[in-house]
Amino acid sequence: MITNIDFLDFVLYTTSKAPVTIGHLLKFILILSVSVLFSRILTLYLRRSLKDKVSKDVSETVLKILYYGILIIVFISALPLIGLNPSALLVAGGVTGIILGFASQNIVGNLVSGFFLMVERPIKIGDQVQINDVSGYVTDIRIISTHIRTFEGLLVRIPNQQVFTTNITNIVGHPVRRFEYTIRIRYSDDANAAIFLIKDLIDKEPFALLNPSPSVFVNDLGESSVNISVRIWAPVNEWFGIKTRILWNIKQTLEENGIEIPLPQRIVRIQTDAKEIPKELMPEKEIESVLNYEERVLA
């Protein structure tokens, strides 16, 4: 017992105020451990309580601030135990900060970016995003990194600094989005009838929004087909399902009504007599007169 007390009283180093023993150091570690445990239990409890009441991205941000806030306060409060004065630390902070800054540029950069990501919130947990070449769902925004679950189900960890400084495409940033098809029909088909049928299909689809209104119009007279553009607005979380559903319905409905999607066409003329030039390829006299128009006027 006496040996144990002696062990805890063993002086590690002496500060200007008092000596720091192993006991002090263990107490410091114990306080930090308890505070980590307490913060985790508290955030776990709050996460369950807030689950159905607050959206996940808001609750996660609040819980992270709470978790790290408790740890920072406890850490600063416990510093005197190991002979460090927090106020002195603040004075020395300038010099230490510069040294630490150089030593841990990337970590601090990511930390600061993470803070701004939480404040500015260009992305939220659950959003579908594209950051650089990575597309997927945001599963977590941590203090150092952002986690993305790609559409293929892979986990990609992106440092916050990279997220903050690069272009972010938030696919669900707005409540609605537009998608477009080009439907090709034969020249012999009635384009007005095709447009009517397509509009009717869109009208029957609940998630094809009334406002902004869909548009269906002849957009191009192609080489082999009349091209009809179909533009539809849909809720961001539903657009992909509608896009696949309507396209097939359009194809089926048009075919049922005798309107067909043509294959690419080329008219090939096989010339049997090399000396005989087809009438279509003979230069027309009118063209010649037009070409000589300037000469004739000048004359």
Next chain:
Amino acid sequence: MYGHYNLPFTVEQEGIAISVEKTGKQLIYKRTLGTDKVEKIILGDEKHLIINPVEPLNTPKEITPNLLIEFEKTLLLAGGARRKIFLTFPVEIGVFIADNGDKNLQLLDVLSLVRQKFTLYGEVSNGVICKHWKSQIYSISPSPNPLQEGIIELTLRNVSSDWASISKVVFSAYGMKLYYAGDVFTRARMDILNRNTAETGFELQKLSGELKSSPLKDVKTRKEAFGVYRLKKLGIAPLNFYMGSGF
């Protein structure tokens, strides 16, 4: 079709067939509407089924709590005026299972007989998705099919001094209370604050016997319907809707 049913039972109306059959110790809930079929197994004793109208925001999929009713004709309301009008709104049919005394309510099924369509209220960048419905404006309470449409008694109040041109109204379903008997009824208000903004909400107080606008119906016989939205564990959900993008 609306009402309380002891199990087992069968009911059929307007193409909807709902039944709960007893198979051994199990109860099997079956519902058919056209090609759409639902079948669920119920394990529990002394339960009963409640079929009543619910908020029209659950089918085909719940993606918004907001309902936008577009008027057939634009309505002009003078500055400072207060008027009552009647509109129709789509009704969905909710099937609940409950203990005796309507305790421990659980939603079993929701179905709809009306056309489903969604729209955006506001701008693409900051608007809100709404379930869409088009209604005529009635000066007296209409009599629609209660399995398809309900009646909203809407009190319009123009608190500004300018004329207000109204062509639509948006409600949040969180405050919606439906009452049913031979019809489906709710009361709402729309306060026009200025040329471009208004606030809407449902009247939360219980209906008393003073409903003069629909004298044919005995208001006291109307039952309060159980709503899907009221079963949800809500945090801070706004009961009113602020129409900041025009009306």
